[in-house]
Amino acid sequence: MVVVNARPDYLPPMSSGPSIDAVLAELAEEFDLLGDWESRIGYVIDLGRELPPLPETDRTEANKVPGCAAQVWLAVRPEGERLEFAADSDSALSKGNIALLLRLYSGRTAPEILAFDARAALDRLGLPAALTRQRANGLNAMVGRIREAAAQTQK
Numbered sequence: 001m002v003v004v005n006a007r008p009d010y011l012p013p014m015s016s017g018p019s020i021d022a023v024l025a026e027l028a029e030e031f032d033l034l035g036d037w038e039s040r041i042g043y044v045i046d047l048g049r050e051l052p053p054l055p056e057t058d059r060t061e062a063n064k065v066p067g068c069a070a071q072v073w074l075a076v077r078p079e080g081e082r083l084e085f086a087a088d089s090d091s092a093l094s095k096g097n098i099a100l101l102l103r104l105y106s107g108r109t110a111p112e113i114l115a116f117d118a119r120a121a122l123d124r125l126g127l128p129a130a131l132t133r134q135r136a137n138g139l140n141a142m143v144g145r146i147r148e149a150a151a152q153t154q155k
Contacts, residue, residue, distance in 0.1 A: 017107065020104055020105070020108060020112055020116050023103060023104055024104060024121050024124065024125075027100065027103065027104070027125060028124055028125060030043065031043070031125050031126065037126075037130045040126075040127075040130065041093070041096075041130060043096075044093065044096035044097060044099075044100060044127075045092045045093060045095075045096045046096070047096045047099035047100055047103070048089070048092055048093070048094075048095030048096030048097075048098070048099045049092075049095075049096075050099065051087065051088065051095060051098075051099045051102070052086070053088065054073055054075065054086055054087060054088035055086075058073060058075040058086060058088075059073050059088070060073070063075050065138070065141050065142055065145050066141060067137055067138060067140075067141035067144075068089075068094055068137075068138035068141055068142070069091065069094065069132075069134045069135055069138050070089050070090050070091030070093075070094040070138070071089060071090045071091075072087065072088075072089040072091075072094050072095075072098055072138065072141075072142060073087060073088050073089070074086075074087045074098065074142065074145050074146070074149075075087065076149040078153065079107075081109050081110075082107050082108060082109055083105075083106070083107075083108060083109070083110065083113065083149060083150060083153065084106050084107060085101075085102050085105060085106045085146065085149075086102075087099070087101075087102060087142075093131075093135065094135070094138060097127075097135070097138070097139050097142065098142055100125075100127075101139075101142055101143060101146060104116070104118075104121065105146050108150075110150040110151070110153045110154050111154075113146060113147060113150035114147060114150050114151060114154070118143040118147070119140075119143075122139065122143075127139065
């Protein structure tokens with residue numbers, strides 16, 4: 001059956017873009033093309049440079065991610081059923097790490113975020129192995145804050 005000029009309430013909801021697994025596959029392919037870890041870390045830093053500036057009003061203690069080597073702010077903006085994230089850091093590498101996470105998580109529903117195995121995803125990219133222990137702990141703290149925000153919307 002084909003419906004022409006249907007009322008908006010008849011139309012099925014539109015997908016918001018590629019799945020989280022598709023984004024991960026894209027990132028993995030980009031990382032593989034870069035080869036060595038120096039190039040990959042440079043790429044992560046470049047991702048951070050592309051982040052839009054975080055408004056000063058979002059640079060609050062409540063938005064700070066504890067456990068990071070640098071200062072990292074993560075603001076959550078619910079948009080209907082989806083969670084949009086905005087972030088910034090005073091460190092180029094931390095800013096790149098959060099930009100990578102936003103690419104995976106921003107615009108997703110809470111169930112999508114909570115069902116995604118971030119540890120396996122980051123291991124697939126090889127990112128934790130390329131970071132110092134303190135930076136890897138910070139990356140885990142960023143993921144934890146994103147998952148915490150998703151879990152709070154489920155209550």
